[in-house]
Amino acid sequence: MTGYKKNLAPQFNVEKESSFITDFLPSIKNEDWNYTNIKKFIPDSIAVQPFNIGTNEEQLKKLISKKVDKLPEKNLVFFMDGVFQEELSKLPTGIKIKKLTNSENKQNALYLNCLGKGFNTINNDTYEGFSSFLKNTKLVELNAHLTDSPYMITVTDAYNCDGHLKIIHGFSNQNAFFNQNRLLCLIEENTRVLIYEEIINFGKGDSAFNMVSEFVCLEGSSLDFFTTQNDLTNSSLINSVFCVQQKNSSSNFHFFSKKGKLIRNNILVDLLDTRSNSNVLGTSLMESSDHLDNFIIISHLVEGCKSNQFFKSVYDENSSGAFCGKIYVEKGAQQTEAFQQNNNLMISKSANVNAKPQLEIFADDVVCSHGCTIGAIDEDMLFYLRSRGIKKKEAVQLLIGAFLNELISNIENPEIKKEVSELFLNNTNV
Amino acid sequence: MATEKNKTLKEITKNKYQYGFVTKIESEKFEPGLNENTIKLISAKRNEPSWMLDYRMKAYSALQKMTPPNWANLKIKPIDLQKIIYYSAPKKPKYNSLDEVDPELLKTFNKLGISIDEQKKIAGVAIDVVVDSVSVATTFQDTLKKLGIIFCSMSEAIENHSELVKKHLGSVVPYTDNYFSALNAAVFTDGSFCFIPKGVRCPMELSTYFRINEAGTGQFERTLIVAEEDSYVSYLEGCTAPMRDENQLHAAVVELVAMKSSEIKYSTVQNWFPGDENGVGGVYNFVTKRGICLDSAKISWTQIETGSAITWKYPSCVLKGNNSVGEFFSVAVTNNFQQADTGTKMIHLGKNTKSTIISKGVCAGKSNGSYRGLVKISKSADNARNFSQCDSLLLGQTCGAHTFPYIESSNKSSIVEHEATTSKISDDQLFYCKQRGIPEEEAIGLIVNGYCKDVLKKLPMEFAVEAQKLLEISLEGSVG
Amino acid sequence: MLKIKNLHVSTESNISILKGLNLEINKGEVHAIMGPNGSGKSTLASIVAGDPKYMITSGEIxxxxxxxxxxxxxxxxxxGLFLSFQYPVxxxxxxxxxxxxxxxxxKQKALNEKPFSAKEILEKIKKNAEILKIDLDFIKRSVNVGFSGGEKKRAEIFQMLMLQPQLSILDETDSGLDIDALKIVAKGVNSLRNNNSSFIIITHYQRLLDHIQPDFVHVLNEGKIIKSGGSDIAKMLEEKGYDWI
Known part of the structure; x- marks a missing residue:
């Protein structure tokens, strides 16, 4: 029996120099990392991004304009190298940003672990936060060492915005650094927010990003979180997202992954109180020698919650990827409904796909299922299209588009839908 | 209704293991403990050729560098290899005719429902019986001999068919494969050997019954089946053990070699003592089973796992030849404090290889059942196909069901499909049965049997009835 | 228009299905092909459309x-070839x-014609949807996904009307249709028939042929046409079954 063990999250107790990075990189012998050899992507010699690069606003604007024509004119939170840029941001009413003080930052691995303690769970004694994952993935601990005190974004109930809140994590990245970024986000009771996150590398390629985001959804709140991972050519991203949910809250995550030497998403959701639900979705199209690894654990800790994992990936050229998704249902978490689906399309002969769809279930009154497929384009579909006069090459493109569009077509926000469609479906007419 | 069901489920846990008797037969056994000397003694006892002793010694030295695997979803008390007796045999091991057989032993077989005497008369199944460490009786040898089929104990095979054994032993499961395969290679004492010559369809089911009798003994049997080109064999294996409050170790190795266009069907009904309702005692069942398929060959594993305190077992197929086929059909029932971590590995190497996995887990009491499987499509496996279905059924709120499939594909022309569900017996189904006048116990029985049907129907007739009964017994109280 | 000479066809796994089939279809003709299950009707449809699952071992189309x-x-x-699939994917x-x-x-591109404008296409869609009594919302749904059997067949005929083929092969388009749907499908076919299009109608039943009058009826058995004639053959088959031949 694995799962939540009766001990707390590991304490971050060392203060070392950057040369110790390798100590924090998991090996492929580690079950959570057996399809991604992180040491292949992050060299021992990599330098760590220094705190607070002293750039003035003028230089900053110049840097940004090289890459981005125009920043959004409203609802923007802009970070550069992990530092909040008040001048460049356009904060809407109801969004508060605060830098946590050093004393507040003394806590262990995750803020959620202490915030989580206050939650009213039925099985209070079994809930141990994300500790078993953190023990295996010390990169989160590394992130805590190497980042300054994180920012906390609070979405208060005064926030009332139809569109989306854009968060840009920019990196000036002068020296192909190992960049760290850390964010904590609290969504207050009965508040809705749609966040669209983007990572932009204004600096050099060949770098690495270690991002940690924590979300706390209070009672009755609703979080939609979209993120595009497309500006990581020759770079590696380890993106760890932790989310805890109170009663009647809902979270919807959608990860759009396209360009990056390595994209590893760790997505962990704990449904702490009843009638909460979570959807974690992913759409990806991998090319060249890029590698994608989606690692998801959704934990049903109490009764009456719902979750859904749905990941669709296309692998072309020499790309490779893995999906490891787990549904965990704690003892007593009755009336759980949890689903998981992972569909992979291999377009090229040299692509490589691995999957590890897992169920760990300790309650009997549950409906849980997973489905996983790996295959090439369906020959019957291809023939059908061709019999209607569509050329083979176009038919293949159309079918890839249709495959990717399944999740994209359900995006409600028209701007995000348009951007994502352009990213994945460029010329295909689906 | 919920409380009523809980009550019924509680009754399940009160069920007694019906094969838990001890046979009072005199036996010869070694002192507990494992060292080079033990191995030399075992080898000497069996009059083995020197190559066999060399093989054992190599395995033993490999074992010393290994540690027991800990990746399975199992809680295991450490196993002390020095406390196990490695050789125990009924005093007179092999009989020339059934009249010579110790009457106590015959009684044992009758209790087990295997009457060797009967079996000799009615055509159908040829049986090799292994008690503790040695084979005590093999029936039908003469009939099989006429067809060129060799079916005998492993020790006889080492003596009489030395070249065949030497060629294939360890060719599918090398002793370096894992901790338990190394242990087995070092200390195995008997088991069955089976050889089907080219073009021969074995006309009857071949069957081995394994029984641990002596206290403190480990059972380390070794089975090797070689099917030559265009041959066919169906092989059955059954196991029981007495009730003891210690944990007995069973570490078997089974190797199947399916040559071009041959077919091996291997069925197991595993009913080692599962421990009592408090989780005391029971057999630790650590088994390595693997088969290799050459061109157009087929290996089909069917298993009904109801016994053992701990089951660690992954019957696998290496689909090396083009157009070869691997199948795995499994029902694993756990109850009380039983733990099972079982599944399969399908390694696709050849072109147009196909594999099917159907796994049904049923968990009751405080037990935990896990499916663990690997489907690997290598680069060379063009047009490979796999379909896997892994379902778990939970009876009660204190058990756990887990699914850990690993799917690895490096060939785009292959198609891999995996599905899994976890659920309980639906109240609607129960109500429906009751409305038709079927009592709850029988209704649960019907539903569980129906749930396992896809697997049960793969068993040979002789075993299907027995397996169905076993399912009922394992969940007795509610399953009728 | 379509000439099939001594056609032999096998599956990928070398199972021979069509064994010397001959058929000639001229402009404006409607041919019905009937025959017991497994006689090779659908294989004929598939091979003409170019399904890679089948191979021509000898003969010519x-x-x-x-x-x-x-x-x-x-x-x-x-x-200008169109296949209405028996089981649309x-x-x-x-x-x-x-x-x-x-x-x-x-198709326009292949014929070196300029593409249709969005407006032109919309008009065509509206016109044909009208003939087949298809709701425009239906056309926004994913191809055949969640369609009932009848809806799938109607969608096939809709595509046929849109593409205006010279020769259409309807592979058991009538199975699974209720009488109203059958009439609508027949209406669609007849609307195309007027402008000299040809049809091969594969069916088990007389009832579709009541609405689409065939010029010729062929009976296919074990990969060969064993009988050809007028529409009276279909009626005889309906009454007496295949044993009659």
């Missing part, structure tokens, strides 16, 4: 004088609307 053997399915389609993620637009303009 020509369409308007051109051999089809080495042509891709899409080339056959742009030449579901394609999630592509709307019927966009699918048919893509198909139409690919």
């Amino acid at each position: 020509t369409f308007n004088g051109k051999s089809l053997t080495d042509l891709e399915p899409e080339e056959r389609s742009s030449m 579901e394609i999630p993620g592509i709307s019927l609307n966009n699918f048919i637009k893509t198909a139409l303009n690919q």
